[in-house]
Amino acid sequence: MSASEAAPAVPVAPARRFLRPLLFGLTLTGILALLFGVPWWTLVGAGTHWPTPVFAAGTAVFVLALAALPVLMYLGHGRQQDWAARIGDTVLGVVWVLFAWAALGNLLRVGLAVGGVADPARSRVAATAVAVVSVVLLAWGYVEAMRLPRVRRLEVPIRRLGPGLDGVRIVLLTDTHYGPIDRAGWSARVVAAVNDLDADIVCHTGDIADGSVAQRRGQAAPLGEVRARLARAYVTGNHEYFGEAQGWLDHMRNLGWEPLHNRHLVLERDGSRLVLAGVDDATAGSSGRPGHRPDHAAALAGADPELPVVLLAHQPKQVDGAVAHRVDLQLSGHTHGGQIWPFHLLVRLDQPTVQGLTRHGDRTQLYTSRGTGFWGPPLRIFAPSEITLLTLRPA
Structure with a gap:
């Protein structure tokens, strides 16, 4: 075939630009149809034969909520309208709980059918x-969300920990998510609980807030009162890169x-030293912000390889970089333990662990x-919040 007979180039980019929003729209529509359709079918439609006014009212509630949720989420989280975020988030939580338990309720219907109940x-x-x-x-879950987190205590053996650091106390905060609901009072109570723990090191591993510093300054202000003998350190989470x-x-x-923006500190107590390092969130590189990306090599550059290393990294899946750089302990958050059962099953598809202490390598x-x-x-x-107190011990 001659050059003049060659087939013309096909412009595929416009087609892709059209297909992506279409596929996203179809996926979102399907998810919303399931989220609202399953509980509607279980509570209102499936063989209940409610009186007509009950059926009509129940159907209207689900239809209105379905129509309102995308608008509220766009206004609340896209346009930063706190009133819309509060309503939209609440609707999302309620429908998720209804969806999960409606799915189980249909298993009950099957069991009753087998038992001969018509x-x-x-x-x-x-x-x-x-x-x-x-x-x-829903009532219990609201109380659990708004309460002062429980203190979760555990000892962690560190192979290279020097005797002077035996018993060093690290308090971990993460995913405070100061946001549309003003929790300045809650924040102050958290800080008081942290100070009662008499920590050597206090860490915050990101997702500090949803919104700008100007919006959430009052809620974050109590963090300035946190006390620690050796260091207070912070790394970014993925939500920081939304703002x-x-x-x-x-x-x-x-x-x-101390913002550990791909850098480290060397802490010393009674003649023993520890490297406390931090890396940016896993999403930082794709955020478009210059100089932001997780860089373990930069974070540990110049650190004595004989010293034990504690690394702050928002997402558990960043542990692969920790293993490659011979980190002793990585502290993470991000998962919320699933937050609303059974969401932890979806979290597990993206992260190597949902909560607790695990070994890697x-x-x-x-x-x-x-x-x-x-x-x-x-x-x-079924996913309680926590303030974590980790006591390091020589292995």
Whole structure:
């Protein structure tokens, strides 16, 4: 075939630009249809034969909530309208709980059918059970989200830890998510609880807030009162990169914290030394912000390879870099422990662990906190918040 007969180039880029939003829209529509459709079917539609006014009212509530949720989430999290975020987040949390327990409620319907219970009694029993369980869990989950987090204590053996650092106390905060609900009072109570723990080191591993420093300054202000004998250190989480990551790094420095922006400190007690390092969140490189990306080599540049290393990294999946650089202990958050059961099953698809202490490779341990605050829906169901106190011991 001659050059003049060659097939013309096909412009594929415009087609891709068209398909991506289309696929996103279809995926989002499918997810919303399931989230709202399953609980509607279980509570209102499936063989319950409710009186017409009940059926109509129940259907109207689900339709209005379905139509309102995307608008509220766009206004709340896209346009930073706190009133919309509060309503939209609450709707999202309620429908997720209803969806999860409606799915289980349909298993109850099957069991009742096997037992010979006919409709409408069978479907009404299942619907009532789902409604009662959901209301109880929503009330309990709200209390759990808004309460002062419990202190979770554990000892962590570190192979290279010197005798002077035996018993050093690290307090871990993470995922405070100061946001649309003003929790300045809660923040002050958290700081008081941290100070009662008499820590040598206090760490915050990111997702400090949803919004700008100007919006959340009052909620974050109590962090300036945190006390620690050796260091207060902070690294960015993925939510900082939805807004102003550098602004939060600068603000935490102004509050007296050490922003570990791909850098480390060397801490000493009674003649023994420890490297405390931090890296940017895993999403920093794709955020478009110059100079922001997780860089383990830069964070540990110049550190004595014989010293034990504690690394702050927001996401547990950053542990691969920790293993490669022979880190002894990585401290992370991000997962919230799932926050609202059974969301932890989806978290596990993206992260190597959801919560707790795990070992990776022959040296590296990873501690994943369930988080100090909450994101979005003011709910915590079977995933309690925590302030973590880790006591280091020589292995």
